Structures are given as structure tokens and as C-alpha cells.
Amino acid sequence: MGHSVGQRIMGLAVIGSILTTAVILGLSFGGQTLLYSGLASWESSLRISSDSEADSISSELAERRLLGMAKVKARTIDLTMQYNIDDVRMTVYQLALMMEHPEQYPRRNLPDPLVQSVFPEEGYIYYSPDVRSENKKAELSGEIGLMSNISDGLVAMVKREKGKQAAFYVASEHGYLICCDSLYENYKPLGFTEDFSSQHDPRKAQWYTLAKESGETIVTDYYVGGDGYPIITIAIPYYDDGEFAGVAGADVSLQTFQEQMNDAVMGITNFNFAINEEGKLMFSSRPEGALALDGDSDDLRNSDEKSIAEAAARMMAGEEGTIPVMVDGETYYLAFAPIPSIGWSFGTLLAAGEVQAPMQEARLAFAEKISAFSGAEEPFFDRLGSQSLWLAGILLLVMLAAGGMMAARFSRPIHLLAEGAKEIAKGNLDRRFDIRTGDEVEELADGFNVMTGELKAQLKQLAEVTAEKECIATEMNLAALIQTSALPKLLPDAFREKPVLLYASMHPAKEVGGDFYDFYFTDENHIVITIADVSDKGVPAALFMMIAKIILKNNAMTSSPDELADVVMRSNDQLYEENSEDMFVTVFIGQLNLLTGEFIYVNAGHNPPMIRSSRQGAFEYLPRMKKSPMLGIQKGLRYQQRSLFLAPGETVFLYTDGVTEAMDESGRILSEERLEAVMNRQSGETEPRELIESVRRDIADHVGNAEQSDDITMLALRYIGASSKKHENGEM
Template structure:
């Protein structure tokens, strides 16, 4: 190299530097594009998984609700000799269900009844345990006896061995709360294939569903269904991280990675799996890696070819330019060398190419750090959103749903609603029968909003249930206040109204811990307030005593409870909804049923607020007392 001309040496150095720089850029761009592509495919797979799980969950939840409702009414119809008719009607009314199986306990031995759908309009009745035993197994009996509700592992129907089914078992409770039997609602899993086959997957991918034990519930190869197990496939398919993926699957968690599936002739493929809520099933999506990166690899080859041609052209041009530019310098050097007294070259030189290389390296480091920070930020945001969603689901589970009229208590008509200002809130309400004639109902408002207020609300809600046997509103509040005050490190407090209604006499024992005054709405359109406060908010002072009061509800009287999110609701001009407006609206709704009254009040608030953002949680509860002789 040293015996070459300076023009040639400089050309080689510059071309080498340019080649290195372009190679680094192409390599980084390729890897970054590869990461982005995997991320996009993963986002698409997660979205498709959510679509599949949403459709599956909708059917699963529907089956659970239907089975629970049937279980809650089974003994009533059995006592009237109409259980077979009731199960048949329930089956006809719910096309999703393929059968119901009932085992009723009695001193003389269990009684069995199975109603199984044979086609869209016909079903068969069985009165022995042939079909119940496939659903109500000894394990199921143990779990249901412990208060659990159980989804069975999928199995084939005894009437039609080509039909894969699963059942949901629920306890049948007697009036005194004992378990009087077990009901299993049966659904066909044919809908799983329809859900999965109805999805369009990118790059020639496919999806399938596996059960809790890893058994294939769906698959493009029908002969693999219920015959293959994800945990028993060969190490050729999962040569790496097999234990990790199996642990994630068994723990009902999501994950992704690479495998070599048999369906693609053991070629490398990318996969993603995620759990299906309300079940122990998982959905798995697979995309061939060759198809995944084919377009990117083609672009890389084109870039390399174009770059090689460009570099050769640049080399020729640089040599020509340097030769022309350095020709006078070469003549001068030859002339000066005759008068030179030695080599005076500077060895520690740093040219522009080296500076550019240092700058590119620093920029690359900053760019990689930025990507890591962005990825971590996205992970933290997803985790927060997941935690917030879980907190909302927990709060929704704590607050009771719409009151279902109990045939044993026709004298009570009750409806309540909660609209949090944020994803989760600090309002609470509850209602339940302490015993056969005492209804406890309560409404409260925790200071603050968000997750801390919701956690405080959940603790208070649990304590109220635990203290309910006192049958005294003031004693319950005193006990809850004492325990909350000792545990209240964040200094939250709770305004609370708690009442215990004797449904036989109409006598209401209540205690108001600084909560909004409830309304008493009478059938003659008279609207009044229970303007009594019996103590400070709960959770402030542990040893503060509370008092209480009694009143008698007459037939047709209605109690309306609310939180300050109702009266403090503002419109676009910052005008409050106010107690007067609420009173006027109630006076025009005295003859409405409790559900209609609550819904109209919520609609009135929404119309009043308009486009203004809701600033506080809104809770409403209406209880109408019809009297013990109400039919």
C-alpha cells in the first residue's frame, strides 16, 4: 500500500470509511426494522387474540349467567313439580346452551334430571345419572360444596360423539343457604372453531385454542382436536425455552417467541399466546418467520446490491478527482524533498472521516438509549393501564348488580347505579338481607378519587358486611369506624348512611355519618328529607360515639339515597344541579318504579351537565316499600 500513490491511498481510506458507515446504517436499519416488524405483528396478534377472547368470553359469560339463573330457580320449580318444564323452557330460550343436568340431594338419595338438546327444536329427558356423571364428577361435587363454580374440561357428548362440549357447574342453594344440589349448564364448543376460523391472520398465520391441560380444543387439522397436547409435543418444535413457555401457559399468562411447528414442516415460526378470561383456556397464534421477514430481507438484498454498485462508482470518481487535485502537490513535494532536512510529518492527526465516525457512534448510542426509554415507558404505561383495568373490575365485582326481585320478598323494590368520575371511584353502596326479614342498605362517599379511594372503599365495604349481624345501624358504623380509624394511614374518611329495614313491619333503623340527607318520597307526592346527622364521617376518630334513629315506612313509601356528585353536578356555566332541583324532580316522579326513577334522574343529570366533564362520582339508590301483604 505504501508504494501506491497518495491519491490511491486516500481513495481507499475514504471508500473504506464510507463502506463501514453505510454497512452500520444498513445493519442498524435492518435490525430496527426487524424489531418494529415483530412489534407490529405482536400488536396485531394481541389485537386478534383480544377479538377471539372477546367473542369466546361473551359466550362463556352468557352460559355462566344462564346457568346461575337456572340454579337459583331450580328448587322453586322442583317444589311445584315444574322442574322438567322449567329446564326445557330455559333450553329453548337460550340457543347457546345444549343441555342442563341437575342432581338434587335428599335423605333418600340423589335425584337426577337431564334435559339435552338434540336439534334446534327437540330435546331428550333423562332421569338417571348417565349424563350427569359426565358433568357432575366427584371433583366437581367437592369444588361446588366448597362454594366454587366450576368449568369442566371439554369432553364429547354421549348422544353425539362428534360434538365437543363443556359444562359450568353451580350450587343449588336452599332457602337457609345450604347446598341442596348441583346444576350444570352445558354448551357446545363448536363456536370456538367458528370464532378462530373467522379471523384473518397476517402472513399466512393461523390460530388455535388449547384447554387447561394443554389439549387442543381447535386446530386447522381437525384430527388433532382432543388428540394432541401442547405440553407433549417434541423438543424439535420447542428446542429452546420450552420450560419457560410451559410455565407461562400453565400460569394462564401471555407470551411470545419462536418455535418450529410441525404444520410448517418444522420451519422457524413466530408465535403469541394469551389467556381467555373466565376459563383456563389459551389462544395461540402462529406466523411463519419466512413470510414474516421475507419482504424485509428482499429490501436488504436490493440495498446491498445498489450500495456495492454505488461504492465502485464512487471509488473510480474519487481516484480521478484526487489524481487531478494532487498532481500539483506531488510536483511540489518532489521539489521540496530536494531541500528537506528530514521527515517532519505529524503523526497524531485526526481527519474529518474519524470525526464523522465518532459522531455517528455517539448518535447511535443516544438513539439506542432513546429506544430503550421509549420501550420502558410503553411497558410502564401498559402495566398501569392493566392495573387500572384490574382495579375497575375488582370494584365492579364488589358493588352489587341490579337488584333481582326475590319471590320471598315482594315487599321490596330496589335499584341502584354508580357512575365513577374516573375509571374507578370512591363511592360505595350495598344492599343485602341479614336474615329473612332485615334488609341492610348503605351508601357512602370516600374522600378523594382514583385507586386510593377505591381501595379504602373496598375495605369499608368488607367491614360493613362483616359487622352486619349486629342488627343495629349505629353499632355497625361504630365498629367500622373504629377499625378503619386504626388502619387509616392515608387519612381518608367516609361519609356513610346505613339503614336496616324490617320488611315485615316497615320499621327503619338508620344512622347517618355526615352523609347527604336521604329523601322520603310518599305516594301523595310529598317529598321530605331525613335531616338528621348522627356523627362525624367514618375513619376520622376511632372512639367517637354515634347515635341512631327509627322511622316507619308506610306502604308505597320510597327512600332515595345519593352522593354529593348528584347535587354538585355542574353545567357549562358552573351552575350546580342542587338540592332544590333534585327535590322538584323527585316530586314529579313519586309514582315511578325504583329502576325508572333512578334512570330518569341519571338522564336528568346528563342533560343538565351537557358536554361538561363529570367532576365527581355519582351514586343513586331507590328503595320502595310495598308492605308485607304485597303480592
């Protein structure tokens, strides 16, 4: 007997239920396998990409920060040394004024520390043993009374150091020393032992003999001074009517550099050092071991450690960079940068473990999150498998349609998670899951959302740190652009119908500087040209430059054409009143009568200009003025005005010391002689623009790959006579 319809229907229902259950179970376990495989692939991919990304970003940021610190500290030491060198140069300049115009200075007496008490920050005189007799003192009394006026400047320089260990002095060839120092603690009187005072003669000191023999500025190696402190000395010879008269100097304590190096420390293994042009250690914050300062230092280029020798060679070549080195068997990262003013190089080191510590911490934290997530997967899939079996038993009683609907509803979120996991693994951290199943699948989706959000926040934080570094560089570039825009521009109609050709240019160094030039008509028949150089660099110097430019122009525009010396005198007084930072500026200003060709000028401590005259047929320097003080150093100074007549076709060329002192990679300057030779290779018909371009090309040939150390500013004016009408554009 055959099966009944009911049995067949039941059989079909049972078969359909079994098939439906089998399909649902297949989809469920297939989805679980797919998800598990996707998660494993995603975890592996994410581990690799995050490790690579963290290593690259963290290493680059750490090296950039270390190099940035090295450059800042090298720049700080360079500015300190340059400031002291400028102070000694100013002392030599003041001595020259005293010896040239003794009638303008009173005769003064200074205390002798061998006879009476003298305290720090007070000027005093020390006599060498061979000039302590009364007869010898009487013989030198007139000269000493005059030269004692220099003590005011020495005292001001010491006080400006604000308690730092320092000394400024002038040692005469006649055996006496005028000095002011602050090398003693607790404000006690200066003390000279009997052994010291009975033997000490400044003329026999190394700094004195080196300066005397070289005839130029010298910086000594470090040595231990009479007070027991390690110091270096800056020394410059001075002359009286062309004859050697003595040496002006300044002692700079290495403790000052040590304090500057310790202002910012990156980690517990961070230490700093500097080497001179011979590769010898000049100071070091490392107390012992390799690169520690322990007596006489050998040339580091001869170090047994190859990495240190190679690093020293690059440092002495004036390079900057970051490289790994071995110090006492441990790997360090060394960042180094040059100190141009004295030819040294500064280095700062940090152990590789500290450099790599941030990236290791980030990698471990991320690995912990991945491991925690991986640990939650297996229980989740176990629970999911059990639920699937329970559903299979129940679904055996459900029709095929109901089973299919539940299979679709159950498998869809699993597929969404698998696809989303692949998308996140490819780098799309904005991917979010909106799954509302009310079970572990929803919890897993929420876990994905939280994890990708945290990962995105960490990467954003790294990007913000990088952007902040780039913002500082952008602001400095904007400051340089604002400074350059303040210079006058040669507009198309500026010199139309005027009997002159003029061209000017300024090429600043990396930072904002203090050079400027200016030109303007005071009336229909007179044009004023100016070039100047502020004593310092950076933003303060740029502000002082703009003030000086405005004051000079305002005074020139409100004075008669023949009162150029009065214009400079009033400008000096106004700058002195506003000079809270003790800066000064060298200026050359000249005024040309366009009808007669008369050129009156005043040189206030600036480089001598060059004139190409029709008589000589060549460029030659204008004679230096004996009395030409800079602007801003003292109120009430008077300035000498001179004049000459320019014939048609004659040219005036102005420049700053950034031209003649442009240095090549070995530290050699271009020099006034080479500049004169370059100028005289040009023909008498060479126009100002081509003249300046020729000089600029020669500077580039001389400098080579060396970094520009100072602003380069030039201005050329050619008088073509009242009958000629010509125009030329210039660039800023």
C-alpha cells in the same frame, strides 16, 4: 554563456507550473483516495448499524404484536367463558327463587320432543326412560309445572348467542331435563334417535356426576356431544332447602373458540391452541402434526420435544410471554397468555421465517441501495481521474497562483463530501450537502441527500408504529383514571363534628372495571354508605357503574330516611330501562342515624357485610337475605329492608368479591373464612383505615406474584357515638 532573464523566467514558470500541477494532482488524487476510504468506511459502518437496528426493532415489534394477539384472544375466550358461567349462575339463582317462593310463579307446560316437534330456540322438556310413564309424570307434574318457568331465561340466553352453537339446560335429580338449544342447522325440528332416547339419562352424564360430587362450578374436558359437535360443558349444582336437587348447565361449542381464533391471522403459518390445567390440548387450529387435536391428548409437559414441554409448564403456571419452540422440526415463535376463568392457557404460533421476514426484506432493500451506490463509485472515480489528467496538461501553461486557486476550488467539495460521509456514518441523518459544482461531485452530493432522506423516513415509520402501540395503553390508563376520579373523596372537613370514622379504597385490576363505593349525608343526621359490583368488566361496565352510582344517590337524596327499600326498588326499575347490554349490579346500601345509631340496610345480591359488635367482641357476617335480587335484571322487583342498632365503637365493613376471591398463583381464593380470621385479629380500637390496610396486606401475602384478576374495593365505618368528634382522611 549564462541563461537570459527570459529563459530563467521561463524556467521558473515551467518549474512553477510543474510544481503547481504536481500539487494539484496530489491534492486531487489524495482527495479521491480520502473520499473513497471514507465512503468504504461509511458503507461498512452503515451496513452494520442498519442490520443491528433493523433486527432489534423488527424482532421486538413482531414479538410484541404476536404476544398482544395472544393476550387479546385469551381475554376474548376468558370473557366468553365467564359470561356463560354467569349465565348458569343466574339460572341457579332463579331456580332458588322459584323453589323458595313457588306461589309467585304460574304452572306451565313445555313440549316433549319425543311427542311433538320442537325447534331450536324453543324451550322443551325431556324425560329420562324411568320417568316416562303417565303415573310418574302425574306424580311430578306439580314440580315440573313450576320449574318450567326457567325456560324463559334459557331461551333468552340461547337467543343472545345470535346463532352460535349453544345449549342451556336444567337437569333434575327426579329424572327430567328442561332445555333450550341452537345446535341444529337450517332451523329443523330437534331429532332424537330411538337408541338415544331409549338410553339417555342426564343424571348419568359426566358433567352431572362431577357437579353433584364436587358441589361447585365445574368445566369439563372437551367431548363430542349427541349432535356430533365437539363441546365443553359448564355445570353448577342447585339445591332445594339444603338438599341436592339437580344441575344447571351450558354447552359451549369449540367451534365458537375456533371462530374467535381465526378473526385475526398474522401469516400463512400462524395457528392457535389452548391447554387445560392438566396440560392437555382442548382445541387447536392446526389440522395435523404436533399440537394438532386428534383424539385424546397427553400432557404436553411430557412431550418429547423439550421446548414444547417447557412452554407447557410455563403456560400451566399462568404466565404470559413469547418464546421459540420446535414444532415438527421447524422453529416457531410461541406467544401465550392465561384464560383465568377456567384455568386454561392460550397459545398462538408463527414460523420463525415469517417473524424474521420483515427484517430480512428491510436488510435486503437497504443492502441493494448501498450496493447500487457502491457500484456507481468506481466509474465516478475513473472519470474524475481522467479529468484530473486533462487539467494537469492544461495547467502546465498556467501560473502557480492560477493552479493553486483551481486546486483549492476542485479539492474543497471532495473534502466536504468525505467529512459529511463520516458524520452520516456516526448517525446524523439530518446532514445535507449544498454543493453546486455542476459536475459529478454535485451528483454524488445529491445522491447522499436522497439516500439519507429515505433512511430517515424508514426509521421514522418504525418509530410511529411503536408509538401507536404505546398510545393504546395510555388511553386505557386514562379511562381507569377518569373512573377512579368519579369516586367520592374524604376531604379534610368532611367528617369534622360527625360521630363516625370512615375510610374506603378501591384498587382496580389492569383494565377499567365495574366496582364502586359511595358515601354522602342526606341531611344533618343521616349518612348513606354504598358498595357495588357490576357483572362485567371493561369500558361498558365502567359506564354502567357510573349510571348506577348516580341513580342510587339521586333516589336516596330525594327520599325520606326510612324508605331505603323503595330507593333500591326505584333504582332497579330505572337501571332496567337503560340496560340495553343485559348487565346487572350487586349492591349493598345502608343508612346510619348519627343520633340513635340505627342502621337500616338493603342487600341486593351482594357479598354479606361484617359487623363488629360490642357484645360478641368479634367481627361476624350479617345473615344472608333469602330474597335479594341484583339490580337491572327485571323490572318491578321488591327488596327487603332490615335494621339494627350500632353501639358506640362498633364497626361495619363492606367489600366486593375481589377481596374474598383474590387468587394466588395456583388459583386458590382467599375465602370468606380467611377474611373473617384477618378481621378478628384486629382490636376493637382499630380505626377503619388501619383495618382496611390490614386486609390489603393479607391479600398481598396470599396473592404473591399472581396477577390481580378483579377490582378490590372496601369501605369501613365505625360509629363512635354522638359525643365523639373525630376525623380521618381516606384514599381513592
